[in-house]
Amino acid sequence: MKTPPTQILRQLAVAGVGTLLLSAAAQPALAQTTSPAQPPAGSVPPTAPSGPYSLQRAIDVALQNNLTIRQQQLSVENTNAILRQSRAAVLPTANASASQSWNYGTNVDPLTFQFQNQTTRANNFSVSAGLNLFSGFQVRNTIKRNQLDYQAGLSDIEKSRNDIALNVASSFLQLVLAQELVRTNEARVNSSQQQVARTQKLLKAGSVAESNLLDSQAQLASDELNVITAQNQVAFYKLQLAQLLNLTSATGFEIEVPTLPDPDDEASFSGNPDGTYQTALGLMPEIKAADLRVQSSMRTVDVARGAYYPRFTFGASVFSGYSSARIGRKLSGDSTIVPSGLIYEVTPTGPKAVPGLIAGIPQPRFETLPEGFTSQVKNNLGKQINFNLSIPILNGLQVRTNVQRSQIGVKQAELQAEQSRLQLRQNIQQAYADAVAAQRRYISAKRQTEALSTAYRNSEIRFNNGLLNGTDFNIAKNNLYGAESSMIQAKYEFIFRRKVLDFYEGRGLTL
Structure with missing residues (x-):
């Protein structure tokens, strides 16, 4: 199942601080909400080759190995075969037949038409041809409809490729975010270990109470748990990305960590969602596929209306035969x-x-x-041509019902096309709103981190001098770490939203 763009845009929201503060019991629930969009099935390619994966390489491998795309390609090939068959319907038909039979007992000779009571052998040969001269333009409209269906199928494949690329980009950035959070939490553990060591020295010197050491050790245990939780998230997103690439195992799978600018390194983000929407209308394959299916449904109406018209066909045949009971006179x-x-x-x-x-x-x-075989075949040769005119008068209102049903199909296709446009507009508007909000949240979180860093250093000095208890010191420390995690989360959320907007504007997914 492909993850829709609206869900992809919200996947990063489950990462970051909230993710790292989850307990071990909450991990299965997270895995269910962020399950891979395309799990491997059937025959799968070999494990990941050596070397880290860039985002572009990961997308290329996912597109190459994805089974859904392969299935859609086979479906398009089937549609193309139907198109070729409809084009061949304008050609005349020609058929040849031959038969041999034995008659026993009383029977009618197929050539003399006389009753006889003997065993006879009979052969019949015929060649016939037919041509559809007029059938209410049904053949022509069927060809045009099948052409539109084939083009819509190609657009569906491109739509699936885009969805897979977005899924891979989302998982890739989630993995980069999880790895950065691991490094951040490891730095916290290192700081907590140093703090425990200092507190032990201060306790021996009688400068602080034993409760301060207990608080520092409890904070170290919490930080170590956060490291384990973050490492589990790295393993989860690595497995998720490997499954999107349809690899048999995530063992040895690594990615290239790109150098990404901070959101505040550029001017305040602003844009024109309507302009991006107008650009995306001409680029997104789902819009093209929806419009093609509207045109296809209109051709279906023309095909159904063609049954109101008379049908005019031409046919010709040549036939001959042989019977062992036929006799002839000879001087x-x-x-x-x-x-x-x-x-x-x-x-x-x-x-x-x-x-x-x-x-x-x-x-x-x-x-x-x-009479001999060759002589009979020559003497029994017959030829025929015929013209057939069929005029529909009343057929249980089947044609009328088919026309009405096809007209309803046009309305359904038009509504689907309108729904596709509405969904695209909403996705772009949501991406713009989320990008602006993420940049603002990053800037605010960065200022908060700077302020809390100063407060933490002041609390650390007071704690080391015995002027602050361990509980208040840990609160100041956790506030700082929480702000840092929020800043990291906002950074990657903003980057992903920007990449989605670039994708809608036809600039591709690159880091």
Whole structure:
């Protein structure tokens, strides 16, 4: 499941101080709320190669190994095959067929159409062709609709690639933040260890009470717990990022920690969300895909309306056959005298038959033989052409219902396109608001850290001189560390929001 941009924009909010102060029992809940957007499944690539990963390298590997993108690519290939098939529908059809059969007992000869009671062998051969001359422009509109669906599928792939890149960038920055918080907490542990050592010396000298040492040791234990918690967060985000890259293991997986400027190194952040939105409309693939599907749904209406029109087709065929029962006559070379009547002679009294004489006409003799295969195929050759006109009159209102359903589909596609634009506008507005708020929070947290640093040094001097108890000293110390954590969190939150806005403006995700 891909993480939507609005959720990505809020993922950094769970990191930082709140994360590090969570107890061990709270860790599973955090893991559920920030689960990887694309877990590995099926066949996965090998483990991470040697060498740390930059953000760009991590994005490239994630895009190469992601199974969702592979599935979408196969879906687009299927859509392309449908497009090729619809284009081929304008071509004429041609088919050839041949058959051979044996008839036993009483049957009708397929060529002589006579009843007979004998075993016969029959062959039939035919070649036919057809051409769709007119079908309400359904074929043409189907081709255009499938072209739009194919282009929308390509945009869907690009949308998935963008979502994966945002997910990787979010996890990458969360991992960088977690590593920096580990270093910060380790520095706190080192400071607490030094403080415990100093307190032990002061206790031996009688300068402080034993309770101060106990407070320092309790603070050291808390700082060590925070280090373990931060290290667990590093391991979690490292595993999350490795899973986004679809690697089999996070062992040996490291990242390049970039050098990032502080938010107050640049002027106060300001921008024009509407300008970024107008730029993003022409760049974001989800907007293009939504518009293409609106056009596709309109073509579906045209295809449905095409069923109102008559259909006109042309066809032609050639056929022949053979039957073993068919016989033919053949001259034998002999002839037979066939009597034709009496012979008369002319007498004065009129014609008179000559007794004993009969007139005869020679007739040729024929033999009845089965007709040969080649001769039958040649003599039985038939040809046919036909034109077929089909006029729809009433078909249970199916065409009308299909048109109405396709018109509803257009409205749904238009609403989806409008929803995509609204979501994009809200994401950009939220990113701008969060970036401004993060920069302001960083500047305020930095001033707070500077003030608390001075207060902490003063408290440390008073504590070492026995003028401040351990509880108040630890409060001053924790206040300083809390301000430092808030400042670090605000820094990375601002960086991520800025990168999201750069992404919407087509500048890519780079650190």
